Amino acid sequence: GIADLEPVVSDSLLALIGLIAADPRTDKIDVGVGVFRDGAGTTPIPASVKEAERRLVANQETKAYLGGWGDRGFTAALRPIVLGGHAGDARIAGVQTPGGCGALFLATRLIKLARPEARVLVGTPTWPNHPPLLKGAGLETVEYRHYDFEARRIDFEALRRAAEQANVGDVLLLHGCCHNPTGADLGEEQWREVAAIASERRLTPLIDLAYQGFGRGLDEDAYGVRVMLDACDEVLIAQSCDKNFGVYRDRVGSMWLKTGSEQATANAMAHVLQIAREAWSMPPDHGAATARIVLEDSGLRQQWLGEVAAMRDRINAVRRRIADSDPRLAYIANEFGMFSMMPLSKAQVVGLREKHGIYMADSGRFNVVGMADADIDRFCAAVVEALDG
Ligand code: PLP
Numbered sequence: 001g002i003a004d005l006e007p008v009v010s011d012s013l014l015a016l017i018g019l020i021a022a023d024p025r026t027d028k029i030d031v032g033v034g035v036f037r038d039g040a041g042t043t044p045i046p047a048s049v050k051e052a053e054r055r056l057v058a059n060q061e062t063k064a065y066l067g068g069w070g071d072r073g074f075t076a077a078l079r080p081i082v083l084g085g086h087a088g089d090a091r092i093a094g095v096q097t098p099g100g101c102g103a104l105f106l107a108t109r110l111i112k113l114a115r116p117e118a119r120v121l122v123g124t125p126t127w128p129n130h131p132p133l134l135k136g137a138g139l140e141t142v143e144y145r146h147y148d149f150e151a152r153r154i155d156f157e158a159l160r161r162a163a164e165q166a167n168v169g170d171v172l173l174l175h176g177c178c179h180n181p182t183g184a185d186l187g188e189e190q191w192r193e194v195a196a197i198a199s200e201r202r203l204t205p206l207i208d209l210a211y212q213g214f215g216r217g218l219d220e221d222a223y224g225v226r227v228m229l230d231a232c233d234e235v236l237i238a239q240s241c242d243k244n245f246g247v248y249r250d251r252v253g254s255m256w257l258k259t260g261s262e263q264a265t266a267n268a269m270a271h272v273l274q275i276a277r278e279a280w281s282m283p284p285d286h287g288a289a290t291a292r293i294v295l296e297d298s299g300l301r302q303q304w305l306g307e308v309a310a311m312r313d314r315i316n317a318v319r320r321r322i323a324d325s326d327p328r329l330a331y332i333a334n335e336f337g338m339f340s341m342m343p344l345s346k347a348q349v350v351g352l353r354e355k356h357g358i359y360m361a362d363s364g365r366f367n368v369v370g371m372a373d374a375d376i377d378r379f380c381a382a383v384v385e386a387l388d389g
């Protein structure tokens, strides 16, 4: 019965939020959960988003249901940002979702529905929410090593081998950019190579695009998406606006599907809407409507592009400073996005918490921009001390 359920082993990232809150020290440093913070250490609502929200509240005349697709203007405005030169391809359709998680939910359930025997190739380590999502969908997974912990870079050979050994119809789960937790992204040539294998072996790429704009640039970060769309007839994209619009709790995202024909896509999307109906029926509106207003207004859009660039610039500047603090951390400058793994044991990670009030995940994953500018030197000194100790 309900009273006899086993206790849940909670997501350690989310558990960390509780640990940090319980620490009474005023100088603690939270590099745990992945939210962007500016130089002052706060997670601001971008000014373009704040203004769009004002307009939304002032002008919205009804909150009557929009239907399972959500705000069609939102997906239309997002289309060129995600798909680039493929935006005009009628074989690609997108639906609004509650965040990237909602998009991953739809994509994985669709795979299970269409090809129950398909296996999903997952590079390790990956975002801790990926395995439960895949398990929840009932999909079998095949793990390969994404990250070489000794060399501190992507283990591209392992990815290539896994893709070459996959069965026709298997799914390649790939982080579009800003790999979480390692920051180790594929380069352009590597994307092209994987796309060629996926095309030849008829694999379906499922690209998780949660941090577009936080790595090399808004367009550059979608390079992998575009190359896969060039090469493959069947592609799934789980997209999130929560980070690049700074609307995390509003749950804004989209799921995109490409098949070999417009008709097959339309048919499959009807199934996708059915899957959504069983989970949330219709996606929440506020954040998506806000993002639409930003994208449709040329002034707000320009302002938002600048705000995304500023977030990206801070990420890369802090990476540089950490990398420059010790040769053992130099690799951090070669990675992208908010996350990186410190070469620390769990005992060293716990030591940093106890001695310095520095909170990173047990794995050594830390949020590069979790700390304020004023805390960077202290953070680096404590990490270097732990590495020496
Ligand atoms: N995918 C990855 C790799 C993430 O890090 C996140 C972060 O939360 C998501 C998907 C889902 O994001 P959302 O908060 O939009 O559901």
Ligand code: TYF
Residues within 6 Å of the ligand: 011, 013, 014, 032, 033, 034, 035, 127, 129, 180
């Ligand atoms: O990896 C992170 O920190 C973010 C936030 O179940 C997050 O992606 C973490 C865990 C989770 C949902 C979001």
